[in-house]
Amino acid sequence: MKRILITGGAGFIGSHLCHHYLEKDYEVLCLDNLSTGSFDNISAFSNLPSFKFIEHDLTKPFKFNDKLDAILHFASPASPVDYQEKPIPTLKVGALGTHNALGLARAHQCKILLASTSEVYGDPQVHPQPETYWGHVNPIGPRGCYDEAKRFLEALTMAYHRTHGLDTRIIRIFNTYGPNMRIQDGRAIPTFISQALSGKSLTVHGQGDQTRSFCYIDDLVNGISRVLESNYHLPINLGNPQELSVLDCAKLIMNLTQSHSKIVFEERPIDDPHTRRPDINLAQKLLNWNPQFSLQQGLEKTIPYFKKKLINSSSENEKSLSGTKESITF
Ligand code: NAD
Numbered sequence: 001m002k003r004i005l006i007t008g009g010a011g012f013i014g015s016h017l018c019h020h021y022l023e024k025d026y027e028v029l030c031l032d033n034l035s036t037g038s039f040d041n042i043s044a045f046s047n048l049p050s051f052k053f054i055e056h057d058l059t060k061p062f063k064f065n066d067k068l069d070a071i072l073h074f075a076s077p078a079s080p081v082d083y084q085e086k087p088i089p090t091l092k093v094g095a096l097g098t099h100n101a102l103g104l105a106r107a108h109q110c111k112i113l114l115a116s117t118s119e120v121y122g123d124p125q126v127h128p129q130p131e132t133y134w135g136h137v138n139p140i141g142p143r144g145c146y147d148e149a150k151r152f153l154e155a156l157t158m159a160y161h162r163t164h165g166l167d168t169r170i171i172r173i174f175n176t177y178g179p180n181m182r183i184q185d186g187r188a189i190p191t192f193i194s195q196a197l198s199g200k201s202l203t204v205h206g207q208g209d210q211t212r213s214f215c216y217i218d219d220l221v222n223g224i225s226r227v228l229e230s231n232y233h234l235p236i237n238l239g240n241p242q243e244l245s246v247l248d249c250a251k252l253i254m255n256l257t258q259s260h261s262k263i264v265f266e267e268r269p270i271d272d273p274h275t276r277r278p279d280i281n282l283a284q285k286l287l288n289w290n291p292q293f294s295l296q297q298g299l300e301k302t303i304p305y306f307k308k309k310l311i312n313s314s315s316e317n318e319k320s321l322s323g324t325k326e327s328i329t330f
Helices: 012-023 080-085 087-108 144-164 188-197 217-229 246-257 281-287 295-320
Strands: 003-007 027-032 051-055 070-073 111-117 168-173 202-205 211-213 236-238 243-245 263-266
Touching (some): 003 087, 012 027, 070 217, 087 111, 087 144, 111 144, 168 217, 217 236, 217 281, 246 295
Parallel strands (some): 111 168
Antiparallel strands (some): 211 243
16 A cells, blocks of 8 residues: 655645545545644544544654655645744745655655645736746745745755755646635635625725636646656646636625625735736646636535535534624525
């Protein structure tokens, strides 16, 4: 049986990867410090003999004695709300955490795939963004802690590959969504869905004309699995090129949730990218990979998850705040 270590395995993407590799009959080691992830995301596997949860902060050294076949390094806060609340832990996990993950891969002589991001392109001046674009990042702005941590992750990975011949992979993930995201995560899709379902106004930044391209989680997991099996060491974009404005995304979610909420406009955050669309020619050619889910299809699979989460959190609130009148309406 092959053994894979997934850092950040209790997070949104990590938990889907745990599920995917358990289904492929791997032994899965999930390492996480639960800073932005949740044990709930992995509780369904916790009793399986082929699954092990290791609560650990990857910025601290980590050793594992039994053989590892592969490492997927996904530990890092990922939502702008999370990383702007935790700028130093974000830089530390991108630098020290990545160093520890690469060191572990070197000790085990196993392959390692590392999660980078479309944020390495910053507020892009090239559209759509191919892997050859070097980006337009403000290193000292509020998003710099995340963008530069990931740029350092890529540089350190290439240095390990070139210096030690380590078998590395780098993926640049574009906005991905799906079940297991947190309601309070702060990213556009969970925020709009939970606002729409609870009858609150949908908060759109600026005029909402900035664009995003959203990828459904199953497509991303499929792409990651193909990259791991490939033999390509330079960064590969993974994302869905279906681009739309943030305002149109909010309207689509209102439509699909049959919500009567209002849309309100708030100030644009500093350095918020104006456009975002992956050029996925490389992934198409190299991996024969194409996203299968349209945004509407992915949202139709995601909304029921948030409905359930909101019902559970409202009944927990009712238990703990018995007597208050706050309620969630659908
Ligand atoms: P997430 O916040 O749900 O998951 C991140 C996980 O990493 C959490 O479980 C968290 O507890 C864990 N973690 C953070 N710091 C840690 C540390 N020091 N030690 C151990 N565990 C730690 O976010 P996500 O959306 O699942 O993102 C996962 C990875 O994918 C991140 O590296 C992120 O940068 C990358 N990514 C995600 C997206 C996206 O759209 N979801 C886009 C680009 C890149």
